[in-house]
Amino acid sequence: MRAMYYEAFEATPDIRTLPDPTPTPGGVVIKLEATGLCRSDWHGWMGHDPDIRLPHVPGHELAGTVLAVGKEVRRFREGERVTVPFVSGCGHCGECRSGNQQICEEQFQPGFTHWGSFAEYVAIDYADHNLVHLPDAIDSATAASLGCRFATSFRAVVDQARVTGGEWVAVHGCGGVGLSAIMIAAALGANPIAIDISAEKLDFAKKMGAVATINARAVADVAEAVRDITGGGAHASVDALGSPVTCFNSIKNLRRRGRHVQVGLMLADHATPQIPMAQVIGHELEIYGSHGMQAWRYDAMLAMIESGKLAPQKLIGRHISLDEAVPALMAMDKATDLGISVITRF
Numbered sequence: 001m002r003a004m005y006y007e008a009f010e011a012t013p014d015i016r017t018l019p020d021p022t023p024t025p026g027g028v029v030i031k032l033e034a035t036g037l038c039r040s041d042w043h044g045w046m047g048h049d050p051d052i053r054l055p056h057v058p059g060h061e062l063a064g065t066v067l068a069v070g071k072e073v074r075r076f077r078e079g080e081r082v083t084v085p086f087v088s089g090c091g092h093c094g095e096c097r098s099g100n101q102q103i104c105e106e107q108f109q110p111g112f113t114h115w116g117s118f119a120e121y122v123a124i125d126y127a128d129h130n131l132v133h134l135p136d137a138i139d140s141a142t143a144a145s146l147g148c149r150f151a152t153s154f155r156a157v158v159d160q161a162r163v164t165g166g167e168w169v170a171v172h173g174c175g176g177v178g179l180s181a182i183m184i185a186a187a188l189g190a191n192p193i194a195i196d197i198s199a200e201k202l203d204f205a206k207k208m209g210a211v212a213t214i215n216a217r218a219v220a221d222v223a224e225a226v227r228d229i230t231g232g233g234a235h236a237s238v239d240a241l242g243s244p245v246t247c248f249n250s251i252k253n254l255r256r257r258g259r260h261v262q263v264g265l266m267l268a269d270h271a272t273p274q275i276p277m278a279q280v281i282g283h284e285l286e287i288y289g290s291h292g293m294q295a296w297r298y299d300a301m302l303a304m305i306e307s308g309k310l311a312p313q314k315l316i317g318r319h320i321s322l323d324e325a326v327p328a329l330m331a332m333d334k335a336t337d338l339g340i341s342v343i344t345r346f
């Protein structure tokens with residue numbers, strides 16, 4: 001198979017021919033139709049992710065057709081269109097048995113713990129627990145864009161923050177996660193407020209359903225600006241970026257009994273941010289993390305896409321080839337594109 005491959009972090013990846021994968025007894029091989037580029041792929045290539053062992057094939061936001069199935073797979077057959085959450089479960093640990101595959105104790109992540117989807121084929125293990133059938137109405141580029149940012153935002157807004165119609169939802173950071181969260185909150189009938197330092201991203205956030213925007217560079221105190229707009233604070237707030245500042249503001253801007261969800265990753269020297277704990281106690285705030293989404297929860301999200309309530313295709317930018325993905329990956333930290341780049345030619 002053709003695949004993007006690197007033997008050293010920060011070295012230019014190659015496109016080369018590698019042996020085709022074969023399925024494990026419980027796994028499948030998927031022929032890729034689309035796979036999204038994500039900042040996590042860039043972090044991986046930079047050597048920031050301890051799960052990656054070299055040499056490596058990146059890529060974790062994928063959709064395609066089942067090409068081969070292991071003999072123990074029950075729910076999937078050759079020729080079926082599928083996608084997979086970026087955090088996949090083992091199917092047999094306590095978390096998986098309780099339906100929380102997104103925090104599986106032995107989780108695997110294509111493109112991190114295993115070779116990923118920047119290739120013609122990818123092998124996925126424990127297929128019955130992790131694959132999701134795709135409706136015909138959802139094209140592969142859209143489906144590929146769900147696996148990481150969009151599904152993570154869906155779980156954050158719907159399952160963790162439990163957002164309902166009429167509530168104010170502050171979203172800190174308007175990258176892929178933040179824009180998805182805004183679209184999902186708006187579809188639930190809530191009032192999302194977009195917060196970012198880029199006027200261009202804030203304009204795009206309005207098109208995704210934000211009812212108000214705050215340019216964090218233009219106000220003295222973001223939390224106060226949110227309280228002004230909402231008459232006392234947001235019911236729910238998402239840190240979609242992941243920084244000590246956005247995390248702090250996202251908790252600080254809540255009204256009493258408000259819910260904060262941390263989605264943006266906090267790595268290295270950002271790992272232990274300041275939290276206004278007196279306010280958490282005195283106002284009975286709820287603080288959640290959110291980490292991917294289980295395959296079995298995709299049905300609710302896919303139903304909202306099929307009915308037109310959610311339109312993740314609006315977040316897609318360029319369609320590119322596997323060869324074009326090499327420079328795109330290397331420049332990911334400097335990318336100014338508003339939409340997600342998706343590889344659709346292998």
Ligand SMILES: [Zn+2]
Binds near residue numbers: 090093097101
């Ligand atoms: Zn598990």
Ligand SMILES: [Zn+2]
Binds near residue numbers: 037038060086149
């Ligand atoms: Zn991703």
